[in-house]
Amino acid sequence: MGIRIWGRPSSARTQKVLLALAELGLPFEFTLASATMGEGGHVAKGNKAFGVVDTADYLAMNPNGTVPTLKDGEYVLWESNAILQYLAMTYGPAGFYGSDIGRFASAARWIMWENNELIPPMHNLVKHTIRLPETERDPAVARQSRAQLEKAWGVVEAELGRNRYIADDAWSYGDIPMTIRVHRWALLEGAEKLTPNLARYYRQVSERPSFEAIRDPAMHLAG
Ligand SMILES: N[C@@H](CCC(=O)N[C@@H](CS)C(=O)NCC(=O)O)C(=O)O
Known part of the structure; x- marks a missing residue:
């Protein structure tokens, strides 16, 4: 099956x-x-x-x-x-959270945070820059979403100053949503605008073989 x-x-x-x-x-x-x-x-x-x-x-x-x-x-x-x-x-207990309950919970924290803080403004940004017909796009919504995202990415930037990956120094399943969000953000706004730790993180995660599953820009910029 x-x-x-x-x-x-x-x-x-x-x-x-x-x-x-x-x-x-x-x-x-x-x-x-x-x-x-x-x-x-x-x-x-x-x-x-x-x-x-x-x-x-x-x-x-x-x-x-x-x-x-x-x-x-x-x-x-x-x-x-x-x-x-x-x-x-x-x-994948070993690979996805080091078979460690603390790392599992830290990763859980970040996937919930991504759901609350990154998804809503990024959804609106994509809608109002790509997905809606041009006449239905509202530049004010796009601007406000961008500002919310910049603030949220500041939290990630600080965390990545403490850890190599989002939940720890080792990769965890918490990095899965973050990988997708940073890739989409870089495609929308330009990778050169990423803050230093986020840029370093983007390089790390995009070098993983699994990244090929979501690399295609058309998957992110489809309108
Ligand atoms: N909280 C749910 C949300 C599911 C959701 O809203 N998915 C979106 C796609 S990201 C959807 O189904 N959109 C409508 C559609 O494509 O029919 C989850 O994380 O799975």
């Missing part, structure tokens, strides 16, 4: 799962699914969505109708950060 993933390549939360599976080197079956994006781009621009998320079978697995969803054998899980923790504990 193996692992099945439903998602869309342009979804940063789906990318978290793709990056985790690449780190683990696990094979999986991927099904394109989304209510808002399709082959051509966003539905707001008249494109057809991948669909699937509105079918009874999908909603029985994930009643939110969002992506990603994971199925491992008969076990079903949605909520991308919970999927990361499931994969970490099931397939």
Whole structure:
């Protein structure tokens, strides 16, 4: 049976799962699914969505109708950060958190922080610079999102002055969301604008072989 993933390549939360599976080197079956994006781009621009998320079978697995969803054998899980923790504990305690509960909790702290502090403004920035039709974009929302992100990245910059990676000196699953966010931020704003520790961190994480799973700029800048 193996692992099945439903998602869309342009979804940063789906990318978290793709990056985790690449780190683990696990094979999986991927099904394109989304209510808002399709082959051509966003539905707001008249494109057809991948669909699937509105079918009874999908909603029985994930009643939110969002992506990603994971199925491992008969076990079903949605909520991308919970999927990361499931994969970490099931397939990679040593590599994903050094089999150490303290490092596991520190990594958990950062994936929750990413969810609260980085996702909302970055979602708005992408929407109001790329995804919405030009006439519906609000430059004030983009400006405010950029300012919120700069403040949040300041917290990461300081942490990376203390640790080589986000939760510790060793890489952990906490670095998965952070890798995706720093890559997307660099693609949106320019890597030359990254603060020193963040720039060093971006070089480190983008040299990992797993980064190939999310490197393609089209995955991040799809509109
Ligand atoms: N908290 C959920 C949020 C899920 C979510 O909102 N996913 C977005 C993609 S990043 C989505 O499904 N968007 C609508 C769609 O593509 O149909 C998670 O982290 O898995």
